[in-house]
Amino acid sequence: MNLLKKYxxxxxxxxxxxxxxxGCESNFKDVQRSNFIEFVPASDADNVNIKxxxxxxxxxxxxxxxxxxxxxxxxxxxxxxKGIDVTLYDKKRKRTYxxxxxxxxxxxxxxxxxxxxxxxxxDDGQMLETEQLYFDxxxxxxxxxxxxxxxxxxxxxxxxxxxxxxxxxxxxSQRITGEIETEx
Numbered sequence: 001m002n003l004l005k006k007y008x009x010x011x012x013x014x015x016x017x018x019x020x021x022x023g024c025e026s027n028f029k030d031v032q033r034s035n036f037i038e039f040v041p042a043s044d045a046d047n048v049n050i051k052x053x054x055x056x057x058x059x060x061x062x063x064x065x066x067x068x069x070x071x072x073x074x075x076x077x078x079x080x081x082k083g084i085d086v087t088l089y090d091k092k093r094k095r096t097y098x099x100x101x102x103x104x105x106x107x108x109x110x111x112x113x114x115x116x117x118x119x120x121x122x123d124d125g126q127m128l129e130t131e132q133l134y135f136d137x138x139x140x141x142x143x144x145x146x147x148x149x150x151x152x153x154x155x156x157x158x159x160x161x162x163x164x165x166x167x168x169x170x171x172x173s174q175r176i177t178g179e180i181e182t183e184x
Contacts, residue, residue: 041079042072061087064103076107083116090167097121100133110137126152130162140166148173 045067052060065082080103088096101116112135120128120142130148135141143163150157150173161174 041068041070043069059089078105094123112137
């Protein structure tokens with residue numbers, strides 16, 4: 001009889017533990033679902049054409065087939081998964097054109113990350129081509145560590161690593177090669 005009580009207690013304990021784990025499984029799945037935050041944009045726009053103004057004058061035009069606004073996340077950003085085509089105007093109305101296959105703009109840092117066949121051209125005939133380029137909006141400064149090709153009236157140069165002002169007046173390049181016409 002003593003052996004029967006022992007097996008009954010063990011069997012009861014095994015059944016209790018099995019019920020405990022089976023009962024907790026569905027609760028655990030509910031807890032997982034309640035902690036899951038869906039990552040969706042606050043807004044979604046197709047065929048975007050945004051005009052930026054400064055003192056009543058257009059300072060830039062941004063065109064993109066798709067814009068996703070993630071202003072609802074802790075580090076807000078705007079995503080352009082199908083690329084951008086931007087025209088920037090300076091105070092003398094000279095234009096700079098920026099084209100990229102993909103772009104993402106971070107609101108807190110004011111940095112724009114341009115990727116995939118990035119091309120910048122100016123009315124003066126200067127052209128920069130690279131695979132990735134960052135633009136610091138606060139300082140109006142472009143920079144990359146990627147390989148680049150820079151073309152202007154003096155010639156073509158290649159390099160890896162470049163930073164320059166929005167108007168191309170200040171250019172710092174690294175590891176540069178190419179043929180450039182000089183005044184000597």
